[in-house]
Amino acid sequence: MAEVVAIAVLAAGASRRLGRSKQLLPYKGRTLLRHAVETALQAGAGPVLVVIADDALQAELSGLAVRIVRNTEPEEGVAASIRAAVQALEEPPDALILFPVDQPLVTHAQLRQLVRAYGETRHPMAAASYSGVLGAPALFAAELFPRLLALRGEEGARKLLRTDPDAVAELPMPEAACDVDTPEDYDRLLARTV
Numbered sequence: 386m387a388e389v390v391a392i393a394v395l396a397a398g399a400s401r402r403l404g405r406s407k408q409l410l411p412y413k414g415r416t417l418l419r420h421a422v423e424t425a426l427q428a429g430a431g432p433v434l435v436v437i438a439d440d441a442l443q444a445e446l447s448g449l450a451v452r453i454v455r456n457t458e459p460e461e462g463v464a465a466s467i468r469a470a471v472q473a474l475e476e477p478p479d480a481l482i483l484f485p486v487d488q489p490l491v492t493h494a495q496l497r498q499l500v501r502a503y504g505e506t507r508h509p510m511a512a513a514s515y516s517g518v519l520g521a522p523a524l525f526a527a528e529l530f531p532r533l534l535a536l537r538g539e540e541g542a543r544k545l546l547r548t549d550p551d552a553v554a555e556l557p558m559p560e561a562a563c564d565v566d567t568p569e570d571y572d573r574l575l576a577r578t579v
Contacts, residue, residue, distance in 0.1 A: 388479045390500045397466045408445070410571060421488070511554040
């Protein structure tokens with residue numbers, strides 16, 4: 386029986402370093418938000434949740450088969466978005482992928498590779514490996530949901546990856562190193578896609 390893996394697109398950040406909403410930045414004829422959500426849907430792993438803090442972002446999700454999850458504590462940091470995603474899971478899936486909205490070079494095939502690595506290795510975590518680190522996108526088995534719920538502040542799920550690296554299936558994913566946090570990051574992204 387195939388694994389049911391939910392994907393949570395984390396899109397509730399305030400984009401402080403960027404100075405404007407990264408979720409709404411244009412990219413390949415749509416916004417970063419819509420691009421990330423469509424990538425998650427194309428992975429076909431299971432339900433897709435989109436964690437947002439700004440209701441104005443809902444219009445970007447029009448017509449997409451996703452569950453919108455509201456992060457009511459976005460000022461706390463990414464941990465609040467992770468907790469909101471885990472708490473919103475209706476029928477607990479076998480695992481959950483955390484996929485930040487600002488990694489536009491990650492493909493649906495790479496998200497599927499995380500699912501495949503989890504199924505083949507039976508490791509409770511699978512994560513992208515890039516620039517000498519393990520990070521997002523990353524998959525966490527249901528047995529780790531309590532630990533995700535215990536995260537606080539700017540402490541992301543990378544803490545779990547670092548705590549027990551032998552329990553992580555690593556997937557080389559240099560594309561995941563491209564994330565959009567600053568105006569310079571966005572300029573570099575646009576320069577790559579011309």
